Structures are given as C-alpha cells and as structure tokens.
Amino acid sequence: MTTKPKAAVSRLDPEPVPRRDWLGLGSLWAMGGALLFATLGMLKLPKAAVLASPSKKFRVALPETLPVGEAFVPAGRSVAIFKDAEGVFAVSTICTHLGCVVKPNAEGFECPCHGSRFHANGEVAKGPAPRPLPWLKVSVNGGLVQVDEGTVVPQGTKVAG
Numbered sequence: 401m402t403t404k405p406k407a408a409v410s411r412l413d414p415e416p417v418p419r420r421d422w423l424g425l426g427s428l429w430a431m432g433g434a435l436l437f438a439t440l441g442m443l444k445l446p447k448a449a450v451l452a453s454p455s456k457k458f459r460v461a462l463p464e465t466l467p468v469g470e471a472f473v474p475a476g477r478s479v480a481i482f483k484d485a486e487g488v489f490a491v492s493t494i495c496t497h498l499g500c501v502v503k504p505n506a507e508g509f510e511c512p513c514h515g516s517r518f519h520a521n522g523e524v525a526k527g528p529a530p531r532p533l534p535w536l537k538v539s540v541n542g543g544l545v546q547v548d549e550g551t552v553v554p555q556g557t558k559v560a561g
Contacts, residue, residue: 456550461543462488469520471504479536479547480504482520487558490538490547491522496531509533522555 417425460474462483471480471491478493478501493502493509500513508525509518517526522533537551538559 457546457548459541459544459546462545471509471520473504477547477549479549480509481538481545481547484558487560488538488540488545489558490536490545491520492534492536492549492552494533495529496524496533497527497529502533 454476458474458477460472460481462472462481466472466483468484469482471482473480473493479490480493481488481490491509493504494500495502495511495513495516497511497514497516500511502509502511502516502518507517508520509522511517511529514528515526516524516529518529518533519525522535524530524532532555534552535555535557537548537553538557539546540559
C-alpha cells in the first residue's frame with residue numbers, strides 16, 4: 401500500500417476555522433445586522449407617518465345667490481350649509497348607516513352606497529340609515545360662516561346670519 405504524501409503546509413495558508421468559531425461569528429453578524437435595522441427603524445420614529453387632515457373647524461363665505469333651502473357643500477368638506485329666513489345651519493353629509501358621503505338632491509340627500517334618503521333637515525326619509533344626519537355647530541362672524549365638524553348640536557339649532 402502506498403500512502404499519498406501530505407501536501408506541504410505553507411505558513412501563509414490560513415488556519416482552518418473550527419465549526420464552533422464559525423457559528424459564533426455567524427451569530428455576531430446576525431446580531432449586528434439586527435441592531436443596524438433596529439437603529440434605522442428608530443431613526444424614522446420622529447417623523448409622523450400620518451397624513452395631515454384639514455381642521456374640523458373651517459370658515460366659508462356663502463354665495464350671495466344661494467337660494468333658500470338649497471344646500472351649499474364646500475369643496476373637500478362633508479358638510480351641507482343651508483340659509484333660510486330663520487338663520488344658517490349645517491348638516492353633516494356622512495350617512496349614519498355605514499359612513500358613506502351622501503349627495504344632495506332635490507328632496508334632500510341620497511346615500512349612493514345603500515340607498516338611504518334624507519330630507520334637507522337631515523331626517524331619515526328611507527332606510528337603512530338608523531338615525532338622522534347630525535347638525536353641526538355654526539357661528540356667523542363678519543359675513544363668514546364658521547362650521548365646527550367636531551361638535552354636534554340639537555336638530556333645529558340655527559344661527560342668525
């Protein structure tokens with residue numbers, strides 16, 4: 401039997417890494433990567449991840465030619481503002497059934513999602529909406545109407561304007 405001669409080992413060749421050392425180095429790299437990603441995640445925390453929304457209180461000038469009993473819906477708002485002989489009032493245009501935005505029509509409002517109908521004063525004319533549309537707080541100051549979408553007032557509350 402002949403045996404192969406051992407290859408000469410150069411002093412420049414790296415030493416083989418034992419298995420335990422290899423696993424230890426791998427776990428250190430994994431921990432370092434986890435810390436890096438955690439740090440990157442924490443750096444994003446000071447910046448809010450929410451979209452800016454408009455204020456619940458806003459001012460609007462009613463058109464001079466607004467007919468009595470006709471809804472004025474400001475762009476980008478879910479409110480209908482009315483003016484009649486008794487004063488100014490605002491009705492939310494968010495359906496009380498599932499929260500869809502109702503559309504004004506000749507009789508009042510109609511929900512495009514499930515067919516609820518409301519009178520101009522917000523009362524339910526046809527379901528499935530369980531409650532009338534809420535009236536919102538209104539104030540008139542210098543010809544401008546200020547509406548607070550966050551404050552509900554009793555139905556029939558009007559402000560002289």
